[in-house]
Amino acid sequence: MSTTAVGKQVRTVTPARSNIFAGRQGRKLREALLAYLFLFPAFLIIGLFGLFPLLFAAYQSTLVGLNRIVGRYDGLNNYVRAIDNLTYVLFFWLAALLVFMALRSIMQARRTAQEKQWAFWIWAPSGAIIGAGFILFVLFIFRALPAVLEVPQLMRARGGPQASFQQLLAQALAAPPIQQALWGALLFIVAGIALHWYIARRRSPRDRLHNATGVFTGAAVMLLSAAYLLWLTWTEIQRAYSEALEAGEGLDIWSQIITISAGFLLLFVAWQLWDSASHRQSNAGTALRLGAAAALLASAWFLIGELPRAIAAGDDTWWYGLLATLYYSMGTIPIQLGVALLLATLLFQDIWGKSVFRIIYFVPYIAPFVGTAAVFRIIFSSRPSAPVNAFLRSVGADPLAWLNEPAGIFQLMLGDALTLPAWAAGPSLALVVIIIYGTWSFVGFNTVIFLAGLGSIPRELYEAASIDGGGRWAQFRHITLPLLSPTIYFLTLYSVIGTFKAFNHIYVLRTAAALGTTDTASVVIFQTFKRDTRYGYASALAILLLLIILALTAVNNRLASKRVFYG
Amino acid sequence: MASQTTPLAPPTAGKASADDGRNGPRFDMGQILTYAVLLTGAVVAIVPFFYTVSVSLMNLTEATGGAWLPRAPQWGNYEQAWRDASFSLYFMNSVKITLITVIGELVFCTLAAYAFARMEFPGKAFLFALLLSTLMLPEAVTWVPNFITVSWLGRIGPIPWINNWPALTIPFMAGAFGIFLLRQFFQQIPNELWDSAQIDGAGHLRYLVRVMLPLSKAPVMTLALFAFIGSWNSLAWPILVTSTPDWRPISYGLLAFLDEAGAQFHLQMAGSIITIAPILIIYFFTQKQFIEGIATSGLKG
Numbered sequence: 001m002s003t004t005a006v007g008k009q010v011r012t013v014t015p016a017r018s019n020i021f022a023g024r025q026g027r028k029l030r031e032a033l034l035a036y037l038f039l040f041p042a043f044l045i046i047g048l049f050g051l052f053p054l055l056f057a058a059y060q061s062t063l064v065g066l067n068r069i070v071g072r073y074d075g076l077n078n079y080v081r082a083i084d085n086l087t088y089v090l091f092f093w094l095a096a097l098l099v100f101m102a103l104r105s106i107m108q109a110r111r112t113a114q115e116k117q118w119a120f121w122i123w124a125p126s127g128a129i130i131g132a133g134f135i136l137f138v139l140f141i142f143r144a145l146p147a148v149l150e151v152p153q154l155m156r157a158r159g160g161p162q163a164s165f166q167q168l169l170a171q172a173l174a175a176p177p178i179q180q181a182l183w184g185a186l187l188f189i190v191a192g193i194a195l196h197w198y199i200a201r202r203r204s205p206r207d208r209l210h211n212a213t214g215v216f217t218g219a220a221v222m223l224l225s226a227a228y229l230l231w232l233t234w235t236e237i238q239r240a241y242s243e244a245l246e247a248g249e250g251l252d253i254w255s256q257i258i259t260i261s262a263g264f265l266l267l268f269v270a271w272q273l274w275d276s277a278s279h280r281q282s283n284a285g286t287a288l289r290l291g292a293a294a295a296l297l298a299s300a301w302f303l304i305g306e307l308p309r310a311i312a313a314g315d316d317t318w319w320y321g322l323l324a325t326l327y328y329s330m331g332t333i334p335i336q337l338g339v340a341l342l343l344a345t346l347l348f349q350d351i352w353g354k355s356v357f358r359i360i361y362f363v364p365y366i367a368p369f370v371g372t373a374a375v376f377r378i379i380f381s382s383r384p385s386a387p388v389n390a391f392l393r394s395v396g397a398d399p400l401a402w403l404n405e406p407a408g409i410f411q412l413m414l415g416d417a418l419t420l421p422a423w424a425a426g427p428s429l430a431l432v433v434i435i436i437y438g439t440w441s442f443v444g445f446n447t448v449i450f451l452a453g454l455g456s457i458p459r460e461l462y463e464a465a466s467i468d469g470g471g472r473w474a475q476f477r478h479i480t481l482p483l484l485s486p487t488i489y490f491l492t493l494y495s496v497i498g499t500f501k502a503f504n505h506i507y508v509l510r511t512a513a514a515l516g517t518t519d520t521a522s523v524v525i526f527q528t529f530k531r532d533t534r535y536g537y538a539s540a541l542a543i544l545l546l547l548i549i550l551a552l553t554a555v556n557n558r559l560a561s562k563r564v565f566y567g
Numbered sequence: 568m569a570s571q572t573t574p575l576a577p578p579t580a581g582k583a584s585a586d587d588g589r590n591g592p593r594f595d596m597g598q599i600l601t602y603a604v605l606l607t608g609a610v611v612a613i614v615p616f617f618y619t620v621s622v623s624l625m626n627l628t629e630a631t632g633g634a635w636l637p638r639a640p641q642w643g644n645y646e647q648a649w650r651d652a653s654f655s656l657y658f659m660n661s662v663k664i665t666l667i668t669v670i671g672e673l674v675f676c677t678l679a680a681y682a683f684a685r686m687e688f689p690g691k692a693f694l695f696a697l698l699l700s701t702l703m704l705p706e707a708v709t710w711v712p713n714f715i716t717v718s719w720l721g722r723i724g725p726i727p728w729i730n731n732w733p734a735l736t737i738p739f740m741a742g743a744f745g746i747f748l749l750r751q752f753f754q755q756i757p758n759e760l761w762d763s764a765q766i767d768g769a770g771h772l773r774y775l776v777r778v779m780l781p782l783s784k785a786p787v788m789t790l791a792l793f794a795f796i797g798s799w800n801s802l803a804w805p806i807l808v809t810s811t812p813d814w815r816p817i818s819y820g821l822l823a824f825l826d827e828a829g830a831q832f833h834l835q836m837a838g839s840i841i842t843i844a845p846i847l848i849i850y851f852f853t854q855k856q857f858i859e860g861i862a863t864s865g866l867k868g
Binding site: 034038046053165339342349386443448504522525 | 597611676700817839
């Protein structure tokens with residue numbers, strides 16, 4: 001915290017000094033060019049392997065074909081295969097969300113501009129034109145990709161040396177639609193920047209500094225993407241209907257979209273009502289709570305009635321993968337964070353061997369997980385002589401199959417008395433072992449972060465509390481927990497995202513005998529890609545996973561903005 | 568705020584003596600309970616490793632029979648595992664991959680971090696936000712596109728990328744984490760140094776190499792350590808881009824060996840120890856850097 005303060009102080013000094021220099025513009029230009037040169041290699045790599053993949057995956061997810069890099073265009077069907085008609089609801093609301101975000105960013109910027117009396121709407125045309133240029137550029141990428149990806153095949157067919165590459169690439173890119181998109185994009189971007197520059201020259205330096213072109217560019221990109229998504233969803237729904245008509249079947253996509261949307265809206269309303277109830281007086285609060293309960297019931301009625309039907313034809317492997325991810329997340333995060341908090345609070349005292357403990361706790365996190373997972377494979381092996389089973393035998397229990405056990409733990413507890421449906425059987429015992437492994441290996445990491453968080457709590461608070469006669473528990477409850485809430489929030493978010501991304505140790509610990517019950521979303525995507533070579537479908541699943549992670553982050557942010565105390 | 572203790576600093580002595588005065592110096596139930604919990608945690612964290620060492624020294628009957636300790640340590644297991652799994656190949660592969668990645672990452676991340684920390688240019692905030700947004704992207708999204716990109720690059724370029732070092736190293740030569748970590752540190756270096764360097768006629772590049780880098784040994788070390796761990800641990804990507812053992816890194820090599828070795832648990836465990844040991848040795852020598860690097864950056868590599 002103190003470091004950023006120092007950084008700010010230092011930074012305010014520089015501009016004032018460099019303003020005096022006569023050749024200021026030239027210096028600034030040189031510095032900017034050098035900066036871009038410094039950034040170039042890193043951004044080349046990050047752009048190609050970190051940002052571009054998102055576009056590429058979105059493109060790939062609309063293609064179909066086994067082991068084929070450039071498949072046949074298939075619209076949203078990959079998504080429909082995974083989550084059935086929920087696809088249309090999802091894409092419709094995604095578009096709505098983009099529109100909402102675009103409008104909100106404009107409104108927020110406008111409010112600030114009005115307060116500070118900066119020019120605002122004058123920047124709209126240039127921003128919109130640049131935004132359209134970006135969208136055209138994305139269109140260019142989508143149009144150019146299949147042609148560019150074919151180049152190596154052509155090269156091989158020709159059998160020529162490297163020299164033919166440039167020729168073939170130029171040939172591939174010469175197609176009119178690609179050229180139109182490219183030149184259109186360049187034209188729009190250059191025109192937008194020129195317009196911006198033209199307007200900026202005629203405004204005061206203050207307006208120039210606080211120009212809103214960036215805001216409008218972002219909003220234009222979002223609005224145009226939303227329009228494209230709506231068009232795509234609309235045409236895909238039409239296509240689905242016409243296909244169903246040919247097959248002589250009926251479809252109820254529209255009614256499902258409406259019912260499910262109504263269900264989610266009511267859920268949102270219920271949450272808002274409940275939330276506002278907590279700030280009100282008793283009577284109004286009760287009324288609001290009753291309203292919230294009613295909305296919740298109605299939404300549950302809509303969703304429970306319609307959702308299972310809407311996703312019935314989806315991919316069971318994928319849905320089970322998500323359920324397994326949820327189990328893994330729910331199973332490991334609370335224990336992991338609870339144990340880490342306990343260990344960190346205990347360690348954060350005058351304790352002998354403090355640093356030794358810290359080093360030891362961190363070892364499971366740092367050790368290569370293939371190695372440690374191999375150990376867990378042996379410790380939790382299904383052999384009767386394996387350590388855990390040997391222990392069970394010594395206390396008189398039957399040995400268990402552990403990593404080879406596909407049955408859910410609730411089912412195992414019940415025995416043969418009752419057969420539970422798949423969704424109620426709980427995580428399989430094999431998944432529970434993976435949860436144990438995840439907890440074991442991540443507690444140390446969380447402990448270290450908690451220790452850092454505890455270190456930033458001022459000691460005087462504890463001294464004051466103990467003078468006032470606050471016991472250890474009271475101190476923990478009223479000082480440590482609230483002041484540690486940013487750390488807790490960070491770790492929760494980090495762990496949630498981490499568990500949804502988790503792949504490596506789950507992949508090492510999966511066994512054939514567990515019948516895929518341990519396959520979380522990432523593992524399902526990996527298998528779809530590596531084993532089944534369904535590139536398009538794997539991309540669609542990955543995009544769905546990304547959307548889930550984004551949604552979880554957003555929810556977490558909202559909750560945290562209310563609960564977290566940033567002292 | 569003024570007297571904030573630095574992270575992980577030991578608590579002040581005043582608090583401890585007050586505690587002692589209230590609770591009595593020695594036979595304090597709370598203290599005993601604290602140590603009991605901490606020791607349990609330590610035992611749970613460390614016992615699997617001892618068990619690994621123990622099994623790795625057993626013979627076949629002991630390993631499959633569920634013994635806890637070997638009667639006579641079989642040091643030959645390590646030799647056999649090393650030979651059977653061709654660990655010398657995987658080991659060297661991992662070392663080479665790690666070296667190439669770390670060198671590339673240090674050069675590229677240092678340059679980019681310097682630009683973000685010390686230079687002014689249009690679009691700085693936007694590019695930085697773009698950079699941080701890559702942290703949100705799950706690895707799963709990048710598998711298919713990057714695999715296609717990498718094989719495409721290999722087919723149009725002079726050397727193949729699949730089953731070769733470029734696919735395993737170049738995509739990891741720059742990352743948001745490394746740039747962020749270094750930028751945070753570069754920003755703390757006082758600007759007076761830059762002013763005096765300018766007076767001495769030094770440009771940005773010379774200032775970065777002669778002044779900034781010598782001052783930034785700690786974060787550069789941390790970054791190198793994370794890159795090392797990351798490439799030693801990587802599994803999903805190597806499985807996708809290596810179909811032959813030629814460039815297979817050690818984690819994937821161990822995984823392949825685990826399946827080959829079948830029920831030879833002693834060899835499996837010897838292989839695990841061979842994989843784990845280098846990391847643990849490095850960790851024990853640099854643990855302070857490691858833990859503080861993680862605690863201050865709050866991110867993993």
